[in-house]
Amino acid sequence: MRCKLCRLGRKQVVFGVGNPTADLMFVGEAPGADEDEQGVPFVGRAGQLLTKIIEAIGLHRDDVYIANVIKCRPPGNRNPEPDEVNTCEPFLFQQIDLVQPKVIVALGKFAAQSLLRTDTPITRLRGQIHPFRGAQLVPTFHPAYLLRSPDKKRETWEDMKLVRSLLRGEAR
Structure with missing residues (x-):
């Protein structure tokens, strides 16, 4: 089922990218203009910072899986609306269930509050660590906010050190 975003000017669905068996998954809010153009999540300035964050904990973008709560760009980068979340959420849950990450990082207020x-x-x-669909979910600030x-x-950085220790099996 499609939501109204497919009729509101988005170019394409931005599903997700990365290692399909990743131990670490990042979930953001929704694609922005750069992401809508390229069809890949987190490729703009915030994405460049996310790449640096991933590298700071000793991983590469290819090691992780990156997705968004919403798969299409909302007009004017507005916050996704509840009906859009309800339509897209099953796709995100399916991604989580297929990847089966050990740790999920919710990037920003919207992703954390939605999940x-x-x-x-x-x-x-x-x-804090929150149990979520068989993984440990760690909310942190969105790279665009940073x-x-x-x-x-x-x-x-403190949150990411927690994530790193969870991935190593050092923290609960």
Whole structure:
């Protein structure tokens, strides 16, 4: 079933990219203009920062799987609406179930709140481990937010050190 986004100016579906057997999966909000153009999630400035974050924990983009809650770009990069989330969520859940990551990083407020079904602020969700579909979910700030608020990079680094230790089996 398709939602209304397929009629609202998006160029293509941006499904996901990466290692189909990855231990680590990143989930963002929705594709932006660059992603809609190229058909790949996180390829713009935020994506370049995400690549640096991945490399900082000793991995490469090819080692992880990257997806979004919503598979099509909302007009004007607005927040996805509840009916759009409801339509796309089964596709994301299927991706998670097929990849079977050990750790999922929810990038930003929207992804974290959507996945955890909460309205708790990202500032309170981050730094914690949440069980999710057989994986350990760690919310952190979205790379686009970090570009606007570089002072939050230290907290994101703490989250990523937690992710690294979870991947190594060192933390619970």
